[in-house]
Amino acid sequence: MDPHGPVLVEGPVEIVLDDGTVARSDRFMVAVCTCLRSRTYPWCDTSHRPRERADASPENRNSR
Structure with a gap:
């Protein structure tokens, strides 16, 4: 699990936000x-x- 990534949840899902609104999927x-x-x-x-970066050449991307 990526600590900075999302949490995957089986749907359908309802989430109550801090302001009380409900987000549904x-x-x-x-x-x-x-x-x-x-x-x-x-x-x-x-x-x-x-x-x-959009201007990074393919050679520079592979050198990491």
């Missing part, structure tokens, strides 16, 4: 954000993943 598997960076919070949008 009818999907069979739901990724719930734990990093608080998601633009679609409480659902994960993969914002926790490190980003590569």
